[in-house]
Amino acid sequence: MSKPVIGYKNHRFPRQVIARAVWLYFRFPLSLRLVEEMLLERGIVVSYETIRRWVREFGPAYAKQLRRRTASRRDIWHLDEVVISIAGRKHWLWRAVDQDGYVLDEIVQNRRNAKAARRLLIRLLKKQGLTPKRIVTDKLRSYGAAKREVVPDVEHRSHKGLNNRAENSHLPLRKRERMLQGFRSVGGLQRFVSIFSAVRNIFVPPHQKRSALAIHIHRLQAMAHWNVATGTLA
Numbered sequence: 001m002s003k004p005v006i007g008y009k010n011h012r013f014p015r016q017v018i019a020r021a022v023w024l025y026f027r028f029p030l031s032l033r034l035v036e037e038m039l040l041e042r043g044i045v046v047s048y049e050t051i052r053r054w055v056r057e058f059g060p061a062y063a064k065q066l067r068r069r070t071a072s073r074r075d076i077w078h079l080d081e082v083v084i085s086i087a088g089r090k091h092w093l094w095r096a097v098d099q100d101g102y103v104l105d106e107i108v109q110n111r112r113n114a115k116a117a118r119r120l121l122i123r124l125l126k127k128q129g130l131t132p133k134r135i136v137t138d139k140l141r142s143y144g145a146a147k148r149e150v151v152p153d154v155e156h157r158s159h160k161g162l163n164n165r166a167e168n169s170h171l172p173l174r175k176r177e178r179m180l181q182g183f184r185s186v187g188g189l190q191r192f193v194s195i196f197s198a199v200r201n202i203f204v205p206p207h208q209k210r211s212a213l214a215i216h217i218h219r220l221q222a223m224a225h226w227n228v229a230t231g232t233l234a
Helices: 015-027 032-041 048-065 114-128 141-150 160-168 171-179 186-203 212-230
Strands: 076-086 089-097 103-109 134-137 155-158
Touching: 015 032, 015 048, 015 186, 015 212, 032 048, 048 186, 048 212, 076 114, 076 160, 076 171, 076 186, 089 114, 089 160, 089 186, 103 114, 103 186, 114 141, 134 141, 134 160, 141 155, 171 186, 186 212
Parallel strands: 076 134, 134 155
Antiparallel strands: 076 089, 089 103
């Protein structure tokens, strides 16, 4: 991972406080006002509007520093889309996760068709650099059309029951959507999910880590990685 180049100059609060506020906001289903209250309990007096500015300024920078999983030709891509209403209009969040529930990419689009599915696949190939072993989707025909055009040689399994992993990946965002009382713009949703998923990827244990000890160790490693990424190591 590259050395963090995040600048905290000209900010009144220490970098540890800024990073903790951003972590609380994206790691847990908390509003800005609740983050403000939690910091106050620690003796840190900061307004929720200041926290909002930290989230907008430092959130994308932190997400860029968080380690991405190395792609493998044995990976299985689970693709799914979920409708999200913004200002009274329907939009679709297209998401791809791997066999462990790790979010590979997601993109907000205003259509639910083959062109939108194709755009997701092209972005995935560019980011991953490799084709997967298999693609799993529900029965939306747009996936099959996009797959035949973009990755014709990759196995495709289309079945409602096989795609629970992708469908379950929407649940954490749904909780945040309710807490935030919806999203105000397409750009705002895209920015939020890019940071939200990057944070979840390092803190949520893979499915195979079932024991309490394994989960505890994973969380300690995730916190250490977060501190390195945000440049807040003591």
